[in-house]
Amino acid sequence: MWVRYDHVPVLEAINLSVLRGDYLAILGPNGGGKTTLLKTALGLVAPWRGKVTVLGQPPAKARGKIGYVPQHARYDKDFPISVWDIVLMGRLSNRGGMPGYSKEDREIATEALRAVDMLDYRQRQINDLSGGQRQRVFIARALAVRPQILLLDEPTAGIDMKVQTNLYDLLAELNRDITIVIVTHDIGVVSSRVRRVACLNRRLIIHDEKQLTKEDIEETYQCPVELIAHGLPHRVFEEHQ
Amino acid sequence: MSLLGPLAEFAFIRNMFIAGLLASVACGIIGTYVVVKRLVFISGGIAHTCFGGIGLAYLLGFEPILGAVLFAVGTAVTLGITSMKTRLREDSTIGVLWVMGMALGILFITKAPGIVPDPMTILFGSIVLVGSRDLLFMVGLTIAIVLVVVCMYKQLLAITFDEEFAKISGIPTGSLYLLLLVLIALTVVLLLRVVGVVLAIALLTIPATISGLFTHDMKRMMGLAVVVGMVLVTIGLSLSVLYDLDPGPPIVIVSCVSLVLALMGKRLWSRLGQRGVPAR
Numbered sequence: 001m002w003v004r005y006d007h008v009p010v011l012e013a014i015n016l017s018v019l020r021g022d023y024l025a026i027l028g029p030n031g032g033g034k035t036t037l038l039k040t041a042l043g044l045v046a047p048w049r050g051k052v053t054v055l056g057q058p059p060a061k062a063r064g065k066i067g068y069v070p071q072h073a074r075y076d077k078d079f080p081i082s083v084w085d086i087v088l089m090g091r092l093s094n095r096g097g098m099p100g101y102s103k104e105d106r107e108i109a110t111e112a113l114r115a116v117d118m119l120d121y122r123q124r125q126i127n128d129l130s131g132g133q134r135q136r137v138f139i140a141r142a143l144a145v146r147p148q149i150l151l152l153d154e155p156t157a158g159i160d161m162k163v164q165t166n167l168y169d170l171l172a173e174l175n176r177d178i179t180i181v182i183v184t185h186d187i188g189v190v191s192s193r194v195r196r197v198a199c200l201n202r203r204l205i206i207h208d209e210k211q212l213t214k215e216d217i218e219e220t221y222q223c224p225v226e227l228i229a230h231g232l233p234h235r236v237f238e239e240h241q
Numbered sequence: 242m243s244l245l246g247p248l249a250e251f252a253f254i255r256n257m258f259i260a261g262l263l264a265s266v267a268c269g270i271i272g273t274y275v276v277v278k279r280l281v282f283i284s285g286g287i288a289h290t291c292f293g294g295i296g297l298a299y300l301l302g303f304e305p306i307l308g309a310v311l312f313a314v315g316t317a318v319t320l321g322i323t324s325m326k327t328r329l330r331e332d333s334t335i336g337v338l339w340v341m342g343m344a345l346g347i348l349f350i351t352k353a354p355g356i357v358p359d360p361m362t363i364l365f366g367s368i369v370l371v372g373s374r375d376l377l378f379m380v381g382l383t384i385a386i387v388l389v390v391v392c393m394y395k396q397l398l399a400i401t402f403d404e405e406f407a408k409i410s411g412i413p414t415g416s417l418y419l420l421l422l423v424l425i426a427l428t429v430v431l432l433l434r435v436v437g438v439v440l441a442i443a444l445l446t447i448p449a450t451i452s453g454l455f456t457h458d459m460k461r462m463m464g465l466a467v468v469v470g471m472v473l474v475t476i477g478l479s480l481s482v483l484y485d486l487d488p489g490p491p492i493v494i495v496s497c498v499s500l501v502l503a504l505m506g507k508r509l510w511s512r513l514g515q516r517g518v519p520a521r
Contacts, residue, residue, distance in 0.1 A: 063410070070403075079277055080456065085459070
């Protein structure tokens with residue numbers, strides 16, 4: 001699959017299959033096409049060449065089955081909206097054009113907030129929350145869709161290490177029922193919970209079994225990198241051969 | 242005014258107040274969207290093109306308010322479509338339509354046959370007679386605007402907060418954005434009677450801005466903005482009756498002063514609040 005913006009190639013020769021129950025992390029530098037790749041799966045960006053299918057359907061048809069957690073930097077922090085209203089938004093497509101939300105919608109939203117441990121904060125305004133809490137709210141909104149697939153764009157940006165670990169624990173738990181794809185530019189954050197890792201900088205290199213070599217990362221980031229990793233559980237890659 | 246006699250004068254002042262209070266309802270609700278979605282400039286453009294529509298109405302001899310509706314809605318749709326379908330910068334398009342509307346307005350009015358009002362009164366509002374037919378039209382329009390917002394509340398909230406997510410949820414975001422712009426256009430038309438073309442933007446933004454200082458809930462912000470708008474319009478209109486002024490300027494000045502007072506009041510309040518918290 002290829003994507004171009006104004007004749008500038010953004011994604012080239014992408015060949016990626018994500019299987020049910022997978023937990024894939026896609027790493028790559030800023031501007032490497034990570035968000036674009038997610039957007040093709042959501043049907044927001046059309047491929048220039050090639051094809052994208054989600055659950056055997058064109059992406060636009062599968063939208064109700066995908067939960068999307070966008071980059072949080074995009075939001076207007078002063079927007080007058082409560083946590084509860086944001087999470088309910090996950091139920092938007094449920095009742096067609098009917099006004100309001102049903103009792104079932106409210107129950108699902110409550111459940112989603114409980115799953116991310118944010119139920120007590122439901123009346124809060126989004127601005128009153130820390131970065132980690134806010135991220136949980138947007139995960140709850142994605143869960144309220146009742147998705148089979150969860151796509152997360154830079155979920156750990158601007159969040160400190162401890163909160164990141166909690167977030168990854170949460171994702172690992174969700175991964176028992178839901179297929180997860182996460183993209184990030186921060187190679188340091190890939191948790192040992194991830195099943196597969198891929199590197200993306202216009203082209204995609206997939207690594208099964210979490211094996212990531214220094215060469216792969218250098219290829220992706222186009223510069224020499226020094227890999228620094230602690231031992232388990234924050235291991236990034238296996239020993240070099 | 243004395244020519245009208247005390248009874249007629251009373252009826253006309255009463256109608257003026259009813260029109261002002263009615264306009265405050267749509268203003269508070271739609272103004273909240275304008276403020277949170279940062280559509281102030283686009284609303285300004287829509288308001289100013291109304292001048293062209295009113296001019297056209299005088300030139301061709303039909304109801305001025307219909308000319309205003311025609312141009313306001315036409316501008317809203319044109320702006321919406323060009324910003325979605327072309328790569329023109331939205332604010333440039335707004336600027337172009339804005340001056341085009343003004344130029345056409347002046348041109349049409351100078352060439353219009355028969356008795357035409359002073360352009361100043363269209364631009365800044367005037368103590369024109371608000372007849373019961375106008376009031377009926379305003380009531381109908383207000384009810385329509387409120388109904389649309391009530392029915393489409395969750396969709397409008399979704400596109401103003403996160404358009405992309407709304408789209409993924411299968412919501413026709415493009416049409417909804419157009420709908421929002423048309424709602425703004427109709428609200429602007431409601432305001433023309435009260436404050437005129439240039440000052441309409443004040444009532445669309447100031448009540449909602451003041452209300453936004455005190456609440457972080459969209460529905461409450463709308464409700465409070467309606468109340469604030471009604472108070473501001475009442476004070477402004479009273480001043481205009483007392484001192485024999487056109488209604489637009491006193492309403493706008495009262496609104497601006499109130500906004501400054503509200504900002505200062507909020508600061509003072511939070512300072513006092515902080516002092517109340519014991520030092521750790």
